[in-house]
Amino acid sequence: MDDHEFNKILKARAVPPMRSNLEHRIVQASLPVGKNKANSKGNSLSAIFIAILDTLILPKPALSMALVLVFGVMLGGYSSGVSEASTNIDVDAYFLAAETIGYGDIL
Amino acid sequence: MPDLNDMTDEDLMARVQNADHGAFSVLVHRYTNLFYSAAYRMCGQQDDAEDIVQDAFLKLWNRPQIWDASRGAKFTTWFYRVVTNQAIDFMRKKKPAAVGDALDYVEDTRDTQQDMMEADEKSAMIETVIQALPERQKIALNLCFYEELTNKDAAQIMGVGVKALESLLMRAKSGLREELHRRGVLKQDDNGVGEATYYG
Structure with a gap:
């Protein structure tokens, strides 16, 4: 087999297509760093707003x-x-009741 | 203001060094497919290839100063080197895996189911044999044969001399011939370089 034929066989090697959103994924992954760079240059109100929105x-x-x-x-x-507050109220109410009812009072 | 899409890669890189995200985005859209193919040929796995390309581009964005315009290199040649190194690191960290994706995919240009199956098997076999080549032989083959770079550029990317690259390429091809013959992909009388063996 000559080189030409052999090369033809090697070229039969296939590459599956990449996912269509790979470029978008890469750009998105780089965005926070890019925006931080922009922010460090000028702390304008809009840049802060964009960062919060992000x-x-x-x-x-x-x-x-x-x-x-x-x-x-x-x-x-x-x-x-x-x-706690409601417990305090209950305890206060108890003591309040205890003070008003004296020893020997008719219940 | 000049249109970023009309700019050369090197001009875009100069802008990326000034944190121009638009310029970076243009480079990503221009070259993701090309470098994805290169990364896939290095590792043989679709997901890994995508991760390698993404990591390489993010490295470029986060550390744009690694591009030195004064050296006069083409952006693509330089970025092949980045992707190749990224792929080598990736593959060394990961255990060698079976060639799965190649079995799942074949270009649908055949007429019959039988032809498609044969093409599928052949493609998967070639992928397996190439992935089994020693690392430097595989890189040399990918850069010169599949990426169609000049020997000079490929040698530069690999950091070896042109003679050394040619030697790697020759050993890769003769090793492939022998292995494909052994596996029956090449016919009995196709074994042009019968004495070829694998060398590290």
């Missing part, structure tokens, strides 16, 4: 988890504060 639009699992955790802790703290 955090809302792009999925950021770590940030979401942290926010959920903070929210949960705040909610837990608030609800335990409420139950």
Whole structure:
């Protein structure tokens, strides 16, 4: 077999097509870094607004988890504060009742 | 303002070095397909090839100073080197895998089901044999034969002399001939270089 025929066989090697969104994926993956670079050049209000918008639009699992955790802790703290307050009220009411009812009073 | 799409790769790279994301985006759209094919030929896996190309482009974006325009190299030649190194690192970290994607895909240019199956098998066989070549032989073959780079450019990318590259290429091809013959892809009288063996 000559080189030409052999080369023809080697050329039969196929490459499966890439996924159509690969370019988009690469550009998207580079965006946060690119925007940070732009922000570092000028801290304009619009740049800050875009950065905030980005955090809302792009999925950021770590940030979401942290926010959920903070929210949960705040909610837990608030609800335990409420139950403590209601306990205090109940205790106060008890003592108040105890003060008003003296020893030997007819119940 | 000049249209980015009309700019040369080297001008776009100069802009990328000034954090011009538009210029980066043009380069990505211009070359992703080309370098995906190159990466696939290095690793033989579709997902890995996509990751390699993505990592190479992100490296370019995050550290654009690695491009040195004063050296006078073409962007594509230089980026082949980036992708090749990325692929080598990737493959060394990963265990050698079976050639899965090649079995799943074949260009549908055949007339009958039988022809398609034969073409599929042949393509997968070639892929397996090429992937089994020693790393440097495989890179030399990919760059010169499949990417159709000049020996000089391929040698530059691999960081070897032209003579060394030619030697790698010759050993790769003779090794392939022998292995394909052994596997029955080449006919009995097709074994032109019967004495060929694999060399590291």
